[in-house]
């Protein structure tokens with residue numbers, strides 16, 4: 001719901017110039033994770049020795065309170081494996097910063113679930129990428145389906161209503177959308193679907209895993225049919241070029257309304273853009289997070305009006321805006337051109353022109369994958385190479401769709 | 410869009426937080442987890458005046474809203490009330 005005077009400019013246009021504080025702030029608390037998902041956007045696995053201490057994390061929360069950041073999307077790695085996770089969660093909510101956190105469920109015991117049920121300022125998202133163990137565990141690792149299922153049961157039993165069942169859409173789970181919805185309904189949860197992006201380890205598997213062109217259409221129709229009842233974190237706005245705009249703010253928010261604080265305090269334009277190119281600064285600098293958000297040259301640049309490039313002539317540019325910057329960047333496409341999944345097919349044509357060995361594609365800045373699981377390159381059959389002790393949730397980001405239900409003029 | 414009864418007393422919902430922005434303000438309701446927007450600074454002034462004004466009409470007048478604009482501001486307040494951002498209060 002938008003409240004304003006009719007004469008006002010389109011709000012999405014105003015947002016393009018940025019805000020005094022982010023709306024969709026993701027904060028990844030640790031690179032450590034008990035799992036090792038193939039598509040992990042932050043290439044997590046091992047803790048980084050430079051991760052923010054408890055005191056430093058609290059100082060960040062103090063800043064967020066002063067900036068009136070309404071809530072943070074906490075992820076990782078697996079945030080709950082940080083020994084001070086619950087302390088930080090309580091500290092944030094006591095300081096008027098709401099917390100939405102993503103978890104693979106590993107620490108959601110009955111006791112933790114009861115604790116969460118008692119805090120009005122916390123939302124939980126359980127990550128699951130297959131409606132069956134077969135599909136899920138192929139991507140997230142053996143046992144990860146059962147871990148998530150157990151966590152959801154504990155949350156439901158503790159009376160946590162409306163927690164999120166968070167799914168990254170892939171070629172293998174698009175046929176399961178109805179089944180995901182049923183699982184969510186069964187637990188009194190809300191389904192949240194987000195886009196697979198070629199970020200982190202996701203870059204290595206994106207070609208084989210991203211929804212096939214026909215499936216994009218299937219997804220779009222399914223989303224239209226379910227409207228506001230399914231959250232998307234505004235991540236499928238490139239699909240609006242099929243015709244009708246999907247709910248949400250159709251805009252790449254990177255550096256404008258979205259940003260990431262990573263476990264070592266580095267600030268990036270978007271959680272899906274962990275690369276030097278999108279690194280704006282570090283919260284340990286004298287100006288803190290506030291200084292980075294308001295003053296960084298990178299962010300100022302992103303807040304300038306963007307040209308449509310090759311997309312400018314497209315009739316859908318108004319709603320699609322050329323799609324996702326991170327998806328273009330990590331697939332090696334020009335940032336001012338079409339999205340790799342452009343529904344007009346322009347992205348496919350460009351992808352086909354890349355070198356076969358994908359050499360020269362940008363690599364993420366930080367790779368904390370377990371040493372035992374070296375980053376893979378090139379096509380890998382998805383059902384191979386799982387280790388029981390690996391995987392992490394494809395945490396997201398700007399994804400909590402704060403704009404659910406909002407209809408922009 | 411139907412407005413609210415601007416001759417009654419209103420206030421922000423106690424769980425709503427208001428953050429001024431260059432274009433107006435952002436509102437976040439910690440209960441419904443919804444965001445809303447005030448698209449201009451004058452509307453922000455109106456909303457801030459609600460608490461101490463005996464009526465919404467008075468809050469508008471204090472913010473300098475011309476009488477001819479009252480229907481538009483009333484409609485904007487109505488939208489906020491429908492999303493539970495505003496609640497009626499006993500004056």
Ligand code: SF4
Nearest residue numbers: 252253254270324326
């Ligand atoms: S880069 Fe992609 S994921 Fe990040 S804010 Fe832009 S559209 Fe969203």
Ligand code: SF4
Nearest residue numbers: 311314320338339342
């Ligand atoms: S050409 Fe560009 S704007 Fe048009 S649909 Fe494709 S990505 Fe979107």
